[in-house]
Amino acid sequence: QKEVEQNSGPLSVPEGAIASLNCTYSDRGSQSFFWYRQYSGKSPELIMSIYSNGDKEDGRFTAQLNKASQYVSLLIRDSQPSDSATYLCAGVGGGSNYKLTFGKGTLLTVNP
Amino acid sequence: DGGITQSPKYLFRKEGQNVTLSCEQNLNHDAMYWYRQDPGQGLRLIYYSQIVNDFQKGDIAEGYSVSREKKESFPLTVTSAQKNPTAFYLCASKESSGQLNYGYTFGSGTRLTVV
Numbered sequence: 001q002k003e004v005e006q007n008s009g010p011l012s013v014p015e016g017a018i019a020s021l022n023c024t025y026s027d028r029g030s031q032s033f034f035w036y037r038q039y040s041g042k043s044p045e046l047i048m049s050i051y052s053n054g055d056k057e058d059g060r061f062t063a064q065l066n067k068a069s070q071y072v073s074l075l076i077r078d079s080q081p082s083d084s085a086t087y088l089c090a091g092v093g094g095g096s097n098y099k100l101t102f103g104k105g106t107l108l109t110v111n112p
Numbered sequence: 113d114g115g116i117t118q119s120p121k122y123l124f125r126k127e128g129q130n131v132t133l134s135c136e137q138n139l140n141h142d143a144m145y146w147y148r149q150d151p152g153q154g155l156r157l158i159y160y161s162q163i164v165n166d167f168q169k170g171d172i173a174e175g176y177s178v179s180r181e182k183k184e185s186f187p188l189t190v191t192s193a194q195k196n197p198t199a200f201y202l203c204a205s206k207e208s209s210g211q212l213n214y215g216y217t218f219g220s221g222t223r224l225t226v227v
Contacts, residue, residue, distance in 0.1 A: 034215040043202055043218040044155075088154065090215070098143060098162070098206065099170070100216060104154035 003027075006089050006103035015112050019076040023089035023103055026070070030091040033065060033072045034100065038086045048074060079110040114139045118203050118219035124227045125190065125197060133188045133222045135203035142207070144186035145216065148172065149200040158201075161186055190224065198226050 003026045013019045023033075032051040036044035050056045050063040050072070062075040072091070076083055086107050090100040116137040125131045135144065143162045147155040157170030161180040175194025180186055186205075190197045200223050204216035 036215075043221045045218075046215040049215050090155075099145065099157060099160055101157075102147075102155040104152060 004089055004091050004101050004103040006087075006106050008104070008106065010107040010109060012109045012111060013079050015079060015081060015110055017079050017110075019079045019083065019108055019110070021074040021076075021087050021089070021106050021108065023072040023074075024070055025072065025091045025101075027091065027093045027101075028067075028070065030070075030093050032092045033063070034090045034092075035061075035063060035072075035074045036088040036090065036102075037083075038088060038105065040085075044088055076108075079108075081110050081112050084108060084110050116203055116205055116217055116219035118201075118222050120222060121220065123222055123224045125224060126227060128192045130189055130191050131224070133190070133201055133203075133224070135186045135188065135219060136184055137186075137205045137217075137219075138184060139205055139207070139217065140183070141205035141217070142183070143205060144180070145204040145206075146170075146176075146178065146186070146188045147202045147204065149202060149221075155202065158188065197224055199224060 005024045007022045035048040037047050038044045048063040050065045056063045060077045064073045086105040088105045089103040119134045145160040146158040149155050156172050158176050159178040161167035164183050167180050177189045202221050203219040206216050
């Protein structure tokens with residue numbers, strides 16, 4: 001069973017701090033990873049994608065991928081109360097059928 | 113504007129009743145997916161389709177059926193065989209099943225409740 005595991009949380013950080021969200025995956029053939037943000041009662045929204053080892057930055061968000069350790073992370077700098085949401089990590093496995101496997105999500109609360 | 117439309121937003125099902133959830137996209141995407149989300153369970157794949165007139169079972173297909181007669185449409189039927197259908201159902205699409213660095217675009221979801 002190919003799995004994506006996220007630190008269960010919930011995670012609480014003060015406004016302006018760095019929030020660190022982590023994810024591990026079991027399928028060594030996984031090639032691309034995605035971070036989605038999901039507000040309560042809403043559908044997931046794609047915020048970052050990464051498929052090469054190293055860091056990828058987009059505004060206040062940095063995704064990190066380490067394929068040797070099978071580890072993906074998302075850093076949110078200068079956290080804002082509007083960042084409070086559940087963050088879902090997802091990976092696409094090897095093979096010809098493209099389908100994402102999602103972790104259970106980490107609830108982040110940013111306190112003003 | 114292009115996007116994915118799911119309807120209805122809320123749906124109530126009686127015991128023993130089949131219901132169909134609609135998913136329509138105007139993004140010209142090839143691949144479409146149905147996920148179920150339960151509290152604390154993350155998203156679990158029900159069915160997916162990479163091309164018209166073809167679809168595959170996901171991890172939790174029992175009690176569900178789908179069709180893909182048109183590129184734009186991928187309806188999901190929740191049958192009476194699905195014993196615990198209360199959940200948030202999400203439809204998603206992707207531009208090309210061969211592009212690994214593209215994520216999904218999600219619809220706004222349908223919340224199904226058994227009454």
